[in-house]
Amino acid sequence: MHSNQDSDLFVPTERESFLSLLWNDVHACNAQSGIVTSATQRRQYIRAMFACIEGAVWLFKQEAIEQQQYKDDASVVFTASELNVLAEVAPSIDGRGVIQELPANLRFVPNLLFAFGCHARAFDYEPVLRVSDHEWGDLKSSVTVRNRLMHPKQLSSMDVSDDEIRTARAALRWFGLTCSAATLGVSMWYAKRAIQKIEDPEEAAAKLQIISTAAENLKRLVLDS
Numbered sequence: 001m002h003s004n005q006d007s008d009l010f011v012p013t014e015r016e017s018f019l020s021l022l023w024n025d026v027h028a029c030n031a032q033s034g035i036v037t038s039a040t041q042r043r044q045y046i047r048a049m050f051a052c053i054e055g056a057v058w059l060f061k062q063e064a065i066e067q068q069q070y071k072d073d074a075s076v077v078f079t080a081s082e083l084n085v086l087a088e089v090a091p092s093i094d095g096r097g098v099i100q101e102l103p104a105n106l107r108f109v110p111n112l113l114f115a116f117g118c119h120a121r122a123f124d125y126e127p128v129l130r131v132s133d134h135e136w137g138d139l140k141s142s143v144t145v146r147n148r149l150m151h152p153k154q155l156s157s158m159d160v161s162d163d164e165i166r167t168a169r170a171a172l173r174w175f176g177l178t179c180s181a182a183t184l185g186v187s188m189w190y191a192k193r194a195i196q197k198i199e200d201p202e203e204a205a206a207k208l209q210i211i212s213t214a215a216e217n218l219k220r221l222v223l224d225s
Contacts, residue, residue: 015059022052026172031165042160043149049172050108050146056179057112060119061086063186067122076122085111086118108143116182124192125185128178128223135174142168181222188215 012020031037031045065086068078084091089101116129130136145164148157191211198204 019052019056019059022048022055026052031160032169037165039159042165043158045165046142046146046149046160046168049142049168053112053172053175054108056175057115058088060115060179060182061088064115064118064122076124078118078121082118085114109140116178119182120185123186123189125182125188128181128185128219130178130223133174135171138167138171139175142171177222177225181219184215184219184222188212191215 025048026045029041029045029048031041064076064078065083068076068083078086085104085106087101088104088106090104092100092102094100113129113131117127120127142164145160145168149160152158188211192208195204195208195211198207
């Protein structure tokens with residue numbers, strides 16, 4: 001029988017629970033092209049999909065901020081403007097001359113590109129968000145659908161077609177794989193830190209070569225899935 005202490009090792013963090021909840025909301029919609037699903041399910045899928053993406057992007061930005069705050073070597077330094085965008089705040093001065101941090105109004109696509117770029121810088125890995133992939137175009141097309149649903153002008157604005165659901169599902173799958181590749185970059189950063197503690201230079205170099213090759217192969221496998 002496991003002790004309570006052992007059980008605590010498997011308790012998800014708040015961030016893991018947050019992402020899990022967002023993904024569960026997406027799966028609960030069960031909207032698939034080629035299968036009869038209600039119009040409501042399709043709309044809910046698009047909304048849940050973007051809530052999931054934006055939640056993941058927010059967490060990536062928080063990890064980037066924390067790297068600058070807590071890294072010993074301070075190898076990554078974000079500018080004041082970058083930190084404001086990472087924190088999604090827009091400083092302003094009120095009538096009393098006091099700084100107020102207002103929520104920043106960030107456009108989806110530039111914010112996504114910025115978040116992945118800063119995350120890669122923070123953990124010193126090659127950027128993994130590939131705008132050359134056709135799924136990047138799928139994601140941008142799905143943004144248009146989301147905007148149409150959030151700001152409807154007529155009855156037809158609320159329709160989500162088979163093609164739009166198919167495109168959205170492909171875009172979300174691609175986004176999930178891209179996040180997995182980014183997480184691999186984080187794992188590699190921690191592995192390099194651990195290898196730095198090895199006293200024998202030859203042993204350290206050999207292990208670094210092994211894990212670097214394995215990580216690169218795994219990243220390619222993930223991104224090309």
